[in-house]
Amino acid sequence: xxxxxxxxxxxxxxxxIVQINCTYQTSGFNGxxxxxxxxxxxxxxxxxxxxxxxxEKGRFSSFLSRSKGYSxxxxxxxxxxxxxxxxxxxxxDYKLSFGAGTTVTVRA
Amino acid sequence: xxxxxxxxxxxxxxxxxxxxxxxxxxxxxxNLYWYRRVMGxxxxxxxxxxxxxxxxxxxxxxxxxxxxxxxxxxxxxxxQPAELEDSGVYFxxxxxxxxxxxxxxxxxxxxxxxx
Numbered sequence: 001x002x003x004x005x006x007x008x009x010x011x012x013x014x015x016x017i018v019q020i021n022c023t024y025q026t027s028g029f030n031g032x033x034x035x036x037x038x039x040x041x042x043x044x045x046x047x048x049x050x051x052x053x054x055x056e057k058g059r060f061s062s063f064l065s066r067s068k069g070y071s072x073x074x075x076x077x078x079x080x081x082x083x084x085x086x087x088x089x090x091x092x093d094y095k096l097s098f099g100a101g102t103t104v105t106v107r108a
Numbered sequence: 109x110x111x112x113x114x115x116x117x118x119x120x121x122x123x124x125x126x127x128x129x130x131x132x133x134x135x136x137x138x139n140l141y142w143y144r145r146v147m148g149x150x151x152x153x154x155x156x157x158x159x160x161x162x163x164x165x166x167x168x169x170x171x172x173x174x175x176x177x178x179x180x181x182x183x184x185x186x187x188q189p190a191e192l193e194d195s196g197v198y199f200x201x202x203x204x205x206x207x208x209x210x211x212x213x214x215x216x217x218x219x220x221x222x223x
Contacts, residue, residue: 004150035214042112042216043151043199087151094139094164096212098151 002026004099006088011105012078020073020102022088030091032064032071037085037101046086047073078106110134112215114200120221126188129218131200133182139203140183141212142175146196154198157183169194190222 003025012018024032031050035043049055049064049071061074075082083106089096113132121127133140142154154173155165159180168175172191177183187194197219201212 033211040216042214045211045213048211089151094141094156095153095167096141096143096151097153100150 002090002092002097004088004090004097006086006099006102008100009103009105011107013107014078014080016078018075018078018104020075020086020088020104022071022073022099024069024071024088024090024099026090026092026097028092029066030093032062033089033091033096034060034062034071034073035087035089037087039085043087075104080106080108082106112200112202112213114198114215114218116218117216118219118221120223121190122223123192124189126186127190127220129185129187129198129220131183131185131215133200133202134204134213137202137204137213138180139205139210139212140177141201141203142183142185143199143201143214144196145199145217146193151199154185187220190220192222195220195222 006022033048034046036046037043047062054063059076064071085101085103087101088099115130138159140157143151145151153167156163157177160177174186197217199217201214203210203212
């Protein structure tokens with residue numbers, strides 16, 4: 001079975017840093033994806049990790065530890081437009097298995 | 109380049125009726141996926157097409173759901189007859205390469221409400 005856990009909600013101040021954790025226990029693993037989804041819109045791809053370590057992409061970074069079944073998404077220099085749901089997803093064969101998503105609210 | 113598009117954006121139907129959802133993938137993407145998110149739950153995989161062939165339909169809930177992809181371009185997902193528990197947001201995604209790690213690009217979804 002697939003078990004992917006992430007916090008339901010997080011709140012942070014504009015300009016700050018927020019770290020969204022994701023733990024997973026899955027029957028297969030081909031990589032860990034992070035998506036951002038604004039309300040009523042399509043989930044949009046943010047990052048992909050298949051090897052252990054940190055991947056940096058502008059203000060967003062993602063980390064993976066396969067031995068611990070753990071990933072995090074780090075959002076730096078938060079902006080109001082970063083208020084959204086962030087989805088952790090594990091790739092298994094061609095399928096993505098998603099966590100329930102973390103709603104991040106950025107306050108002025 | 110146009111992204112994944114889905115039609116309609118919203119659909120409200122009565123229990124027992126039929127609804128057909130459409131997905132147009134990114135041009136040139138051979139891989140097409142359907143996912144669903146029911147209220148309060150995570151997004152779940154329904155099925156995967158490679159061109160016009162069903163590669164994996166292990167996530168389809170039951171035989172009231174029928175997906176097609178004639179000609180390997182757009183896809184339709186028909187629910188017949190619809191039940192209350194079919195309400196949710198149906199997402200379509202597409203990817204270019206057949207590799208396991210290829211990024212899937214999602215459409216905005218169709219919100220289905222069954223009354």
